[in-house]
Amino acid sequence: MPDTLFHSLAAVLIVMCIVAIGYLFAKKGYIKREHKGLMIKLIINAGMPALVINNILGSLDLESMGNPLLLIGIPVISMATTLAMGLLLAKLIKPSPVRRGGFIVMCAFSNSIFVGLPMNTGLFGDAAVPYVMIFYMVNTTFFWTVGNYLINKSGEAGLGTHNATGIFKNLKKLLSPPLIALMIAIPLLVMEYFLRNSHGFMAAFTQWGGHSIITLVQSSIVKMCGYVGNIVTPLALLYIGSALYEYGFKSLKPDKDMWAAIAVRFIAAPATMLLLCRALGFDGIGSGVFIVEAAMPVMTQAVVLAASYDADESFVAAGMCLTTIGCFVLVPVLMLIMKLMGNI
16 A cells, blocks of 8 residues: 555656746746747647547547446536536635636546546556546546636636627637547547447458458557647646746645635545445445546646636646645545545
8 A cells, every 4th residue: 555655646746846847947948938829739739639539549448347327427427516516616705707717627627647547556556547537538528618618718707808608609619629539539439339349240340351450540540649649748737837937936825716626626526426436336446546536636738728718827727736736645545535434
């Protein structure tokens, strides 16, 4: 237990080191304000779509799941609940309009891959990977639909623009390159699952020789997307470090909005997932992975999205840093609670 915990917490330290490099580069003048636009475009328009395709088509295997509907349904219900909590808290504590969307996103969605994946493999081994990928798929879908829309609205509020909110206008706000990649990858994943289980089709397809061709094409595309997608997290963390330099360490001082978001991220989100798993009779490694994933820090992409839409970037960046540091304390406590309650 101490060894696996040490290796998993090393992932948190890596995050903070890359943020520190971004801070140092900004201080030295290597990363300037005029560079940030290019960084944002690279992350959102190239890196994220590639990361989505690589992780879903390259790492997620529906055949390895016992009950896909249950495994997908649990994160969906959990995230819908934390999203509702964020919306309710936003009404109660009334954060400024420019940070409202970021506040709700910080409550609802977690860093499921860069911190969540090494954290869970360190704690539970390679058996955790399929469950991490399921959580990632749901988390990413919610973030690039609901989260994207909410942060966009906050940016409009900050700029004082109130555009028409017709159905086509709202649809345009929802569509983004990562969401389009999801809309391509998920149907392909489901189609591949059903075709693999159609033995007559697979026998004819293999005999014809098409199976090897399709497999080669798919593996090449996934590999290429892996290379491009690998830029997302380091580039986003460098961006966050430069943003922290720009806004100063004073932005890390928590206010009531920040404390509320941290409380949902570190207390309400894992508690909701834990109760949901117990209510549905879902335990073992899968339950442990989902609970740890629910408690992971704020998504790095949320900071980039806030900057892209002129929302409160400094608030989201501070939340991402504070919740990442908080993992050092949270994860050991969470593991102890899960052991006492018999989830793992």
